[in-house]
Amino acid sequence: MSEYQYYEFRNLSGSLTRKQQQCLRGISSRASISAAHFSNEYHFGDLQADASDLMADFFDLGLYMANWGSAELYIKMPRQLLDEQLLQAFQINGIFEYKHLGENWLLHFALSETEDYLLIEGKCESWMGKLQALRDELYRGDYRCLYIIWLCAFYYDCEEVDKLPQLNAALSGFSEAQQAFAEFLHLDSTWLTALNQLLPSQKESKKLDDNESKKQWLSGLTEQQIQSTLLQLLNDNAQICQEQLLRAYQSDQQCNKSHIIGEIDPIVLQKCHQQILQQAQQQQEEIRQQQQKKRQVLRAHYLKGVYQEKEKFWQAAQDDVEKAGSRAYDNAAQKLFDLSQAYQLNQAADEFQLHLTQFMQPYLRKRAFIKGLRTLGLSFTC
Known part of the structure; x- marks a missing residue:
């Protein structure tokens, strides 16, 4: 560099x-x-x-x-x-x-x-x-x-x-x-x-x-000092005027x-800092949990729709596999994974497993597709 x-x-x-x-x-x-x-x-x-x-x-x-x-x-x-x-x-x-x-x-x-x-x-x-x-x-x-x-x-x-x-x-x-x-x-x-x-x-x-x-200090300024200050303002030297006034006031103070x-004591400060870090961690954890619950609710709502339209999802997964190619295989695997969770949510995991085994019979030689399924935790019997 x-x-x-x-x-x-x-x-x-x-x-x-x-x-x-x-x-x-x-x-x-x-x-x-x-x-x-x-x-x-x-x-x-x-x-x-x-x-x-x-x-x-x-x-x-x-x-x-x-x-x-x-x-x-x-x-x-x-x-x-x-x-x-x-x-x-x-x-x-x-x-x-x-x-x-x-x-x-x-x-x-x-x-x-x-x-x-x-x-x-x-x-x-x-x-x-x-x-x-x-x-x-x-x-x-x-x-x-x-x-x-x-x-x-x-x-x-x-x-x-x-x-x-x-x-x-x-x-x-x-x-x-x-x-x-x-x-x-x-x-x-x-x-x-x-x-x-x-x-x-x-x-x-x-x-x-x-x-x-400040008012008390200003009241003690001489007439000459006041005139000098006003002259600076009339000459458009406001910043210089302010600096001079502040300098005189602070010098008096x-x-x-x-x-x-x-x-x-630094130890006291360090303890206070540690408490702030702990509070921040707790807040972050609470936010994380709330976000996770929200995602779970949305996911459950989505899976409910998947189960209601399960035949369409099976067909869509089949269409993707027929297209071949890595992206099509990934799309098909994701649809099957969503179907697995939707069936499980409706206490029908055995039904899904039977359907998946039947679904895979024509595609037993598609190793890339099968590898994608296993990556998502999906397995079937030949």
Whole structure:
């Protein structure tokens, strides 16, 4: 199998200058490059630059996938929005690491080599769109994606993992982007369900409290800050305006909030996960039994009709045998098998056996046909 690698980067906080785009073109002559985007795939060779350097100089999001099993996601975030103590609590060598990039953090998420990514060619382009919202969520102070990192480490049996840091926030399920992130890292969704059941649910009052906190913060803005914000909106810079407001709000919240409030024992999580798997197996078994009963009812109804029209079925089987050929023999054998079950359902198995023996007398030399009957469990006396 040939080598395949895919790179994609996006700038979400502005536009790349013409000079920056020319610099990127010098790195790759075949890449797709725009004012906010860079992507390329490689069957031979590799990107002539380090992904971390590209993130430092040009981009806010980066994605890398290779068909030998590697999958990596890069997210650049302002340092004032993410407390280093929070990042340290979830840092796991080889799965989640971070480093300084001037005024930013570079978050690096990685999946160890796995055979699950052997056939990814032509399937990578959609991942960036699915994962892009993770950065927006982190901007808003939603750190649930960090739970997914820890769950991956636990799932892949990382020796460094012993306790799960518990965030100072109730868990209200996982967003579409976070679920896609788990899929990207090949984490079974049942682990998300287990953690969601284990942690307290978010209450409506909590959402109201968050809104009140934001209102209180907004009321403290100076007239100059308000005018600057409105000017950004008038100049059609809504995204930049939102990022600046969120950055200022989250920075203020960082000073008044402890992000880690405790730990979760992995053994407790594993027991919860095992219960979910058992429940899922029970549900699947119940569905299987219901489907089997439905098939049995339909089969019994069909066999009732076969018995009522048994003479036609005998004749149809005879016509198929006379045609000869493997398909005709298979059709005839299936009709005879249906007849056998129809007779048995009507307590007339002996009658069927006698009729089958008579039916087969002209065809004792048709070995292929006889072999097909025996495969279906039908036998007769010569």
